[in-house]
Amino acid sequence: MPRPSTPLLSPDRIRSVALAIIDRDGLDGLSMRKLAASLGVQAASLYGHVRTKDQLLNDIASSVLSAVDVSGFSVDWREGLIRCARSYRAALSTHPNIVPFLAYGPAGRDESLQRLDLLHGALVDAGWSRREATMIAAGLMYIVFGSALSSFSSGFSSDPADYTDRYPHLDRAHLLPGVARELDRDSFELALAAFVRGL
Amino acid sequence: MPRPSTPLLSPDRIRSVALAIIDRDGLDGLSMRKLAASLGVQAASLYGHVRTKDQLLNDIASSVLSAVDVSGFSVDWREGLIRCARSYRAALSTHPNIVPFLAYGPAGRDESLQRLDLLHGALVDAGWSRREATMIAAGLMYIVFGSALSSFSSGFSSDPADYTDRYPHLDRAHLLPGVARELDRDSFELALAAFVRGL
DNA sequence: CCGACTAACCGAACAGTGTTAGGTTAACCC
DNA sequence: GGGTTAACCTAACACTGTTCGGTTAGTCGG
Numbered sequence: 001m002p003r004p005s006t007p008l009l010s011p012d013r014i015r016s017v018a019l020a021i022i023d024r025d026g027l028d029g030l031s032m033r034k035l036a037a038s039l040g041v042q043a044a045s046l047y048g049h050v051r052t053k054d055q056l057l058n059d060i061a062s063s064v065l066s067a068v069d070v071s072g073f074s075v076d077w078r079e080g081l082i083r084c085a086r087s088y089r090a091a092l093s094t095h096p097n098i099v100p101f102l103a104y105g106p107a108g109r110d111e112s113l114q115r116l117d118l119l120h121g122a123l124v125d126a127g128w129s130r131r132e133a134t135m136i137a138a139g140l141m142y143i144v145f146g147s148a149l150s151s152f153s154s155g156f157s158s159d160p161a162d163y164t165d166r167y168p169h170l171d172r173a174h175l176l177p178g179v180a181r182e183l184d185r186d187s188f189e190l191a192l193a194a195f196v197r198g199l
Numbered sequence: 200m201p202r203p204s205t206p207l208l209s210p211d212r213i214r215s216v217a218l219a220i221i222d223r224d225g226l227d228g229l230s231m232r233k234l235a236a237s238l239g240v241q242a243a244s245l246y247g248h249v250r251t252k253d254q255l256l257n258d259i260a261s262s263v264l265s266a267v268d269v270s271g272f273s274v275d276w277r278e279g280l281i282r283c284a285r286s287y288r289a290a291l292s293t294h295p296n297i298v299p300f301l302a303y304g305p306a307g308r309d310e311s312l313q314r315l316d317l318l319h320g321a322l323v324d325a326g327w328s329r330r331e332a333t334m335i336a337a338g339l340m341y342i343v344f345g346s347a348l349s350s351f352s353s354g355f356s357s358d359p360a361d362y363t364d365r366y367p368h369l370d371r372a373h374l375l376p377g378v379a380r381e382l383d384r385d386s387f388e389l390a391l392a393a394f395v396r397g398l
Numbered sequence: 399c400c401g402a403c404t405a406a407c408c409g410a411a412c413a414g415t416g417t418t419a420g421g422t423t424a425a426c427c428c
Numbered sequence: 429g430g431g432t433t434a435a436c437c438t439a440a441c442a443c444t445g446t447t448c449g450g451t452t453a454g455t456c457g458g
Contacts, residue, residue: 005424007435032416044418045436053416103302103348113366121368130371134382138346139390145348146341149302167312169320172329183333191338191394198397203453206406231445243447244407252445 008041011049011059019060022097057101062111064098067091070115073122078196080122081136084115085144085192092148099148136199143195147188207240210248210258218259221296256300261310263297266290269314272321277395279321280335283314284343284391291347298347335398342394346387 017038021030032053036043050056068091072083092099116137123133163170216237220229231252235242249255267290271282291298315336322332362369 004435009435031414033414041435042437043416044438047417048435100299100303104299110365113362113369117366117368124368131382135386135389138383138386139342139393142342142345142387142390143338144345146343146345147337149344149348163312166309167316169316169323170312183330184337187334187337188341190334191341194338194394194397195390196393196397198393198395203406208406230443232443240406241408242445243409246446247406 009039009045009049014039014046014049015056015060015063018056019064019095019098022060023095026097027100057098061098061102064091064095065111065115067094068111068115070118070122073118073126077123077126077128078199080119081140081196082192084119085140088144089148089188092144096148099145103145103149139195143188143191147184147191208238208244208248213238213245213248214255214259214262217255218263218294218297221259222294225296226299256297257308260297260301261308263290263294264308264310264314266293267310267314269317269321272317272325276322276325276327277398279318280339280395281391283318284339287343288347288387291343295347298344302344302348338394342387342390346383346390 014035018030018035021035021038032046033043036046039046065088067087068084069087070080070084073080092102119137119140120130120133123136124130128136160171163173167173213234217229217234220234220237231245232242235245238245264287266286267283268286269279269283272279291301318336318339319329319332322335323329327335359370362372366372
């Protein structure tokens, strides 16, 4: 197939299909050939629209993070922190399979930095020193990313026999998969509340 | 080369060389062929001692996590939480390049579960409900893993020009790489202290 | 002492990966 | 209408984890 009358590919379409594959099959489930097939195209054609796979993932990550809301600081800084953390986590948990990628490389994404800049500025305006503001923002990110990884409550076996013998205090851990989502959210809220209260 | 007089390979030696490669070249820098070459051997030979690469990484992860100290709960639960979190983070930051692997899959490693069991039991003994104990343990892990990922303060550019124009509040961010380690540790301590105090 | 057996390694291969080079043709512009 | 470019293709490269079948050194039973 030579040049088609209407283009089959566009950066947007590539990104959105790629994200759908990641959501469905996980981060490892995305390969350039599979992505191309989903788009009705050969793998090499993607490179006319996308520089590398890594760049594609970065772009997808940025688009996911664009949903983070840092508008809550007009009320007060505690409320701002909480809203920011919640929306950040919400964005990440909508596409949990891309979190390992975010956790991988440096945070030099433009979207991240812009939000960080706002956060930092708001904390300084509220009276914290620059250094304190940096540490508070970092602490907030720790909780957000830690909870988004959710390598915690997910990934537990659902077979009671896996626990009763070897881990006496985890004898109800097999119930976790069923309530994992809810428990993860409550754990996040607990950690967030404790952190902000403790500042 | 057929069977050598003294074996060249052992699971221990494989693990330790693999970990050294990961520490030096990152998680992506470890391939079975490269590992084999470092051991003076062909790649296929590794599979007589190691089931899969994934299993190898799991074993390495377990050995790294074996340094986590959960003995502090004999004093009181706050002290126990803090000590556990500190030693956990220390273990992870000694081999930061393996953290993305930990963050990837489920936490079904035996080492993790044993420590989690102790932690959970100690919190319940201290009067927390089972559910609360689970959430507190989760929150602690959020902070530990979030800070260990350190996709935060690391990964900043050291060129001031990257920030001054676009991110007015981050005009000193170029100083970060130089003090990143210290700042990361302080951020972790702040988050940990705030979290435990806020409980 | 000698044969059987096993343990430890190797070479070659398979299916998969990201990526690039070079070719073909449709659409667009002058 | 001819030249240029954009969008796709096929084929290949160098790599990945892993497996199969061989080759030989060490070990153990008779």
